[in-house]
Amino acid sequence: MSEQVRVGRIFGIEVGFNWSLLVIFWLVAWTLAAGYLPQAAPGYTTVEYWVAGAAGAFLFFTSLLAHEMAHSLVARRHGVEVEGITLWLFGGIARLAGEPPAPSDELRISAVGPATSLVLGLGFGALSFVLAPWPAAAGAAWWLAFVNVALAVFNLLPAAPLDGGRVLHSILWHRHGDRLRATVSMCRSGRVAGWILVGSGLLEFAAGVYVGGIWFVFLGWFLHQAAASEEAASRLRASLSGHTVADIMTPGPDTGPGWVSVASFVDDTVMPRRHSTYPLRDRSGAIVGFVTLARLEAVPVRARHDTAVRDVGVPLEEAVVVGPAEPAEDAIARLSDHGDGRLLVMDGADLVGIVTPSDVARWMQMSALRPHGPASNPPAPAR
Ligand SMILES: [Zn+2]
Structure with a gap:
């Protein structure tokens, strides 16, 4: 929107x-x-x-x-x-x-x-x-x-993104005193209501009420999606609360030279490693931005020798930079500020980590594995 x-x-x-x-x-x-x-x-x-x-x-x-x-x-x-x-x-x-x-x-x-x-x-x-x-x-x-x-x-209707869903949420929250549990129940009822709408739309369609049928299917599907994404968002928020950026980031990420051509960057930096995001340095070692595999891929093969990596990457001024001690919840909310969905974690002028969508996905899975969520960042993978 x-x-x-x-x-x-x-x-x-x-x-x-x-x-x-x-x-x-x-x-x-x-x-x-x-x-x-x-x-x-x-x-x-x-x-x-x-x-x-x-x-x-x-x-x-x-x-x-x-x-x-x-x-x-x-x-x-x-x-x-x-x-x-x-x-x-x-x-x-x-x-x-x-x-x-x-x-x-x-x-x-x-x-x-x-x-x-x-x-x-x-x-x-x-x-x-x-x-x-x-x-x-x-x-x-x-x-x-x-x-x-x-x-x-x-x-x-007592379904997630609708007002009735929120009314239901407030009642469950009041009764059990547990906001997350109330959210999960509310989203479940939203998904069920979504499917019921889709089902009745299909029935209407079968009965020859085409416009009304399609409209119900459309609304039902929208409700279902909204409920599912709201549940995921609230689970993520709950798993992040009380944690800092340092807990969820990938510490000490591999960096690459920003001044070389895309061709040699792909050969010397990308191919030997397994990452999707590389912070870029200038000749003095200072961080000047980052580049993602998607951005490298967008450079036509013909132009790879004449294009500097730095010119296709996200410059530091446009990157979303956060501090390691910031609350993880606030930092994640800023992931969507930038199209590339990456956070650079800087302590002053030093790069201490990055947060990518896969870090968030891994964090969510680890939270699901441990009833009380992962206590802190796992040790950096051996290089
Ligand atoms: Zn309303």
Whole structure:
């Protein structure tokens, strides 16, 4: 979701939307203008239907925004920082920077979204009666009432990334006092709910309801993936807590000369070794960046003799540099800051280690092997 368009700040919270939203905006307006409204309120011109449809679509997204805004404002009041709100294909996402400090906070933050949608649904329902003399407007209001109530109900499914999943999480966390255990249960129910949606989508499809079927399969698959990745992320966070970068890094990594050609670097440095990342030195021995096998591979064979390794690597200024004593959790969060997903661990000007995706994968597996997680970094492999 990097293709974001900024809208501005509302109550001090950054609001943006993803390009996919324009497609959905058109789809919603079209559904109203060409499908729903001509049936619910016959006798208007095409232009009038499209005006009502566009207004309905606009209010639909305003409703989504209100739902996410409610989450964000309550989160902020409970001391959880809000990075911003993004509207996209599946509705909205309020990006919270931290986790709620207590189960009761989590309950309030997650329940207020569906509650807002429910209130909006009732409000639009009442409005549709007030607008009864204008059937097209009343029809649009009735449709908005329906989708807001549907949004509240759907979001209350007890499945991981949905609000209902968080409500379930806060209740389990409160009951057992164990956040990780609650997360694992919540993600499991998210995966099950995802499969149920996929299954019912396939059934619908078999019964000839093609669009609804595909939509369910799509949503179910999305739910399943989101639950699985959330579980992995929370297990990783739990296994890292209390550890430093020095515990998880590969200490004393092999470095290579940054000034030689890609051809001789491949022959003399890469081939005799078994690593995927090499920090690069200049002639004085100072670290100037790093190069990965993927970056070396991207150099055409013809150009390998005339290209310096340093020119295809990641320069030190662009690399993510962390200290060995930093909390591992914070450092891992920065792995995604850079496309190459590597951390250079520097103690002042000295390189003391690197962290690569395989270090993280190994750490996860070691944590799973030991009930209390690996105590510290294993000794450096013999060279
Ligand atoms: Zn929500």
